[in-house]
Amino acid sequence: MNKPEILVTRAVFPDVLERLARHFEVEANQSDRIFTEEELAQRLHGKAGVFTTPTERVTAHVIAANPRLKAICNMAVGYNNIDIDAAARAGVIVTNTPDVLNETTADFAWALLLATARRVTEAEHWLRAGKWDRWRFDTLLGADVHGSTLGIIGMGRIGQAIARRSTGFNMRVIYHNRSRLAPDLEAHANHAQYVSKEEVLRSADHIVLTLPYSPQSHHAIGAAELALMKRTATLVNIARGGIVDDAALIAALRAGRIAAAGLDVFENEPAFDPGFLSLSNVVLTPHIGSASEPTRRAMANCAADNLIAALTGGNPLNILTP
Numbered sequence: 574m575n576k577p578e579i580l581v582t583r584a585v586f587p588d589v590l591e592r593l594a595r596h597f598e599v600e601a602n603q604s605d606r607i608f609t610e611e612e613l614a615q616r617l618h619g620k621a622g623v624f625t626t627p628t629e630r631v632t633a634h635v636i637a638a639n640p641r642l643k644a645i646c647n648m649a650v651g652y653n654n655i656d657i658d659a660a661a662r663a664g665v666i667v668t669n670t671p672d673v674l675n676e677t678t679a680d681f682a683w684a685l686l687l688a689t690a691r692r693v694t695e696a697e698h699w700l701r702a703g704k705w706d707r708w709r710f711d712t713l714l715g716a717d718v719h720g721s722t723l724g725i726i727g728m729g730r731i732g733q734a735i736a737r738r739s740t741g742f743n744m745r746v747i748y749h750n751r752s753r754l755a756p757d758l759e760a761h762a763n764h765a766q767y768v769s770k771e772e773v774l775r776s777a778d779h780i781v782l783t784l785p786y787s788p789q790s791h792h793a794i795g796a797a798e799l800a801l802m803k804r805t806a807t808l809v810n811i812a813r814g815g816i817v818d819d820a821a822l823i824a825a826l827r828a829g830r831i832a833a834a835g836l837d838v839f840e841n842e843p844a845f846d847p848g849f850l851s852l853s854n855v856v857l858t859p860h861i862g863s864a865s866e867p868t869r870r871a872m873a874n875c876a877a878d879n880l881i882a883a884l885t886g887g888n889p890l891n892i893l894t895p
């Protein structure tokens with residue numbers, strides 16, 4: 574019997590490709606170039622499934638152009654790159670890779686939070702530029718993390734993992750989410766207290782964004798929200814570009830309206846507003862929140878498991894489509 578045909582849109586661990594090749598005729602994108610919407614639509618002709626990453630836009634047009642497509646399996650927990658409604662209408666299964674990246678991404682949120690509050694990258698640039706000639710009482714003073722108030726906007730599993738880590742820093746945790754967590758989950762998340770988004774913005778010393786991107790969360794943090802924050806506060810975004818209005822954030826950082834920001838994601842990444850580069854009070858990283866070797870492997874294997882299950886009569890674990 575002929576194996577179903579699939580497309581793997583970007584480079585991935587070779588052993589994961591080998592696993593997929595045991596079940597499918599695999600077309601792999603050896604060049605690792607990001608396909609345009611039209612190229613993706615064309616490459617998918619005749620394919621039953623596609624292994625995607627956050628860089629591909631699987632639009633209604635791509636889905637409509639490929640009536641034989643049965644499954645879109647994304648190697649990411651976020652899935653704003655896929656038109657879920659169009660997939661559901663066409664009866665195409667969409668899956669993501671939740672859970673396997675919670676702890677690694679929470680670790681990275683803390684790396685950015687600490688680097689931002691304590692000006693770690695700025696200090697390193699300063700040292701490398703030969704500016705360190707003596708100890709001074711006021712060199713690169715930052716904000717304390719221990720004993721401060723941590724605000725989390727978007728209290729899903731990653732937000733809760735970030736909150737759990739705050740116990741060692743003796744922090745108070747406040748959060749906002751679409752809905753309040755069950756009491757046992759709040760207790761487990763360092764007794765996090767549910768408040769309005771405005772209250773998080775007004776009261777937190779360090780704010781971490783972990784909410785998913787959607788039209789509803791587009792520019793959830795803009796000029797008005799930044800104006801509510803303490804002048805001494807820091808903002809960390811490990812979720813998705815587009816949740817923060819980058820132009821408004823640059824203006825706030827430049828004006829000292831907030832102290833600093835740590836950003837792993839950007840509007841229109843990998844392009845980003847060059848205004849960030851001229852600011853010393855921002856830590857910039859290239860969307861590496863989940864980028865540990867074991868976690869990226871787990872994500873790739875999870876997406877592969879979902880694709881194998883979806884196309885061989887099994888039950889994929891992480892179905893997003895109704």
Ligand code: DGY
Nearest residue numbers: 627648649650651863
């Ligand atoms: C995700 O899983 O959504 C991450 O952003 C990908 O690194």
